[in-house]
Amino acid sequence: MSVPAASLRSKTAVNGGLAVGLKRVLGPDHRMGYLFVTPIVLLVLSLVAYPFTYAIYLSMTHKLVGLPPIFVGFENYIRLTWDGFFQRAVVNSFIFTFGSVGFKLVLGVVMAIVLTSRIRWRSFWTGVLLIPWVAPTVVSALNFLWIFDGSLGVLNYLLVRVLRIMPQGVGWLSEPGTAMASVVAVNIWRGFPFFGISFLAGMKGIPAELYEAAAVDGATALHRFRHVTLPGIKNIMIIVVLLSTIWTFNDFQIVYILTKGGPGGTTMVMPVLAYETAFGAQRLGEAIAVALYLLPALAVTIMVLARYMRTARKR
Amino acid sequence: MKGARVSTVQTGLSYGVLVGLAIVVVFPFYWMTVTSFKNEEQMRSLVSMFWPRPLVGENYEQLLAKTDFLKWYANSATVAISSTLLATAVGTIGAYALARLRFLGRGFMASATLITYLVPPSILFIPLYAQMRSLGLANSLGGLIAAYPSFTVPFVTWLLMGYFESIPEELEEAAMIDGATRFGAFYRVVLPLSAPGVLAAGLYAFTQAWNEFLYALVFITDGKLRTLPVGLASFITGDVYGWGYLMAGAVLTTLPVIAAYIYLQKYMVDGLTAGSVKG
Numbered sequence: 001m002s003v004p005a006a007s008l009r010s011k012t013a014v015n016g017g018l019a020v021g022l023k024r025v026l027g028p029d030h031r032m033g034y035l036f037v038t039p040i041v042l043l044v045l046s047l048v049a050y051p052f053t054y055a056i057y058l059s060m061t062h063k064l065v066g067l068p069p070i071f072v073g074f075e076n077y078i079r080l081t082w083d084g085f086f087q088r089a090v091v092n093s094f095i096f097t098f099g100s101v102g103f104k105l106v107l108g109v110v111m112a113i114v115l116t117s118r119i120r121w122r123s124f125w126t127g128v129l130l131i132p133w134v135a136p137t138v139v140s141a142l143n144f145l146w147i148f149d150g151s152l153g154v155l156n157y158l159l160v161r162v163l164r165i166m167p168q169g170v171g172w173l174s175e176p177g178t179a180m181a182s183v184v185a186v187n188i189w190r191g192f193p194f195f196g197i198s199f200l201a202g203m204k205g206i207p208a209e210l211y212e213a214a215a216v217d218g219a220t221a222l223h224r225f226r227h228v229t230l231p232g233i234k235n236i237m238i239i240v241v242l243l244s245t246i247w248t249f250n251d252f253q254i255v256y257i258l259t260k261g262g263p264g265g266t267t268m269v270m271p272v273l274a275y276e277t278a279f280g281a282q283r284l285g286e287a288i289a290v291a292l293y294l295l296p297a298l299a300v301t302i303m304v305l306a307r308y309m310r311t312a313r314k315r
Numbered sequence: 316m317k318g319a320r321v322s323t324v325q326t327g328l329s330y331g332v333l334v335g336l337a338i339v340v341v342f343p344f345y346w347m348t349v350t351s352f353k354n355e356e357q358m359r360s361l362v363s364m365f366w367p368r369p370l371v372g373e374n375y376e377q378l379l380a381k382t383d384f385l386k387w388y389a390n391s392a393t394v395a396i397s398s399t400l401l402a403t404a405v406g407t408i409g410a411y412a413l414a415r416l417r418f419l420g421r422g423f424m425a426s427a428t429l430i431t432y433l434v435p436p437s438i439l440f441i442p443l444y445a446q447m448r449s450l451g452l453a454n455s456l457g458g459l460i461a462a463y464p465s466f467t468v469p470f471v472t473w474l475l476m477g478y479f480e481s482i483p484e485e486l487e488e489a490a491m492i493d494g495a496t497r498f499g500a501f502y503r504v505v506l507p508l509s510a511p512g513v514l515a516a517g518l519y520a521f522t523q524a525w526n527e528f529l530y531a532l533v534f535i536t537d538g539k540l541r542t543l544p545v546g547l548a549s550f551i552t553g554d555v556y557g558w559g560y561l562m563a564g565a566v567l568t569t570l571p572v573i574a575a576y577i578y579l580q581k582y583m584v585d586g587l588t589a590g591s592v593k594g
Binding site for chain 2: 012026027028029030032036037039040043045047048049051052054055058072088106110111112114115117118119123125126127128129130132133134135136137138139140142143144145146147152154157159161177189190193243246247249250251252253257270271274275278279284287288291292295302303305306309310313
């Protein structure tokens, strides 16, 4: 709680001088300020900063569950660099991430455009299209596991028996040729509404006069989109793409539930490999090295993104 | 004349795209619900595919009677509600301080909170597990309640910082001119005005905690202590998937989230721009 000016004046000169000095250095609201942020600081230190630092240390050790760690420097990282299975997981992670984010971006723009066009029941449609974003991801992943099922799944039923465009069913998640595309499809399905709703919010912020001026100049719909809409939502697009890149790269649930990285490692992505190394093989040090391997890239992405998010708030 | 035709075509196209997207979005949930009312026989012989005849409730009976589902429901509720209350309380006062109060280090702390919010759980889950083990909190709901604020608190704080910044500062100044303390201005003026925002942030935090999977999977080894997402996923470890009761469980797991969402929808559509929503 800060001290109001009136009570300050009634105190002795020495006390008052000290309080005024503190106020000058620490800011006028420092008492209430520090009191209010203390819980956050404690939580962040104990639940994020400490584990994070500990993770960096553990990644430089041989650590088995239940045994004390043995320091080995960068050995885990060096070994991983030449490990074929790890290399493949890195490539898979990039395919999974950029394949998903690209389609989510396109679908998000489409979603925002149709939701701002002249339609009835706009909030109803918006609400429906947001469902994948709010539903529990585990539930959605289990739904798709069932839909994609090779023998009893409804996707094969639709394609083979109803639409008759395929002679026989496909084991979508169990065949190497279709597994990655299937998990990417589920990630797109789950994530595109976030792109759409964010772009929608951005488009609402574009002044109508800009569109009117463009119309007066005889701009076509495509021109208006390129020269008014896109510049208007550019910052939001950057933020959403970066956020989604981080989330998708670190997505664990969808791949874990649908394929566990299989068949034959074709969908093994880095978070699932980290999990398997830690809790399947019980090698914690190496598992954390898997999780932290791309930390420099992640750190740069987070810094850039945080900067964009802060400036977006200030406007 | 020509313009009108173009706009009719455009509107038609918009509806076409909307209906297409809506079908793709809704189908898995429709399919989940339909499956939950089918029996083994209907599923195995691919009969009455899109509407079960007869509708059977045996999956729900089996789920409640023969599995730990109700236990998991209680576990999920315990963990989600306690960590939400904690996150909302801590996040609200923290966000107010970071948004409004003037003190040394505020900018740094605001940035640190945002960065924390962006750190993905997939790089924290192993060290957090090690930490919980050494504290004796592994394999207990307490461990999850302690760990979930790592994502709910930065999220709630970041969300509410934006909310508090949007409340005109003049209101607090007026209250303080009338003799209120800084704390009084927060407690009597800002907090009541922000109640809808705080509630929305709390509900978001609740859905995140309710849906959380990775920490719950890693920390909990005792089958009776599982939360719903992990419990549901545990149904698929055997060779024989009980799709009927799995889908019945999925339906019941989704319901509280949908209820929260109906309240939240207007916030998602109106004020919240990129980065306010975490998934």
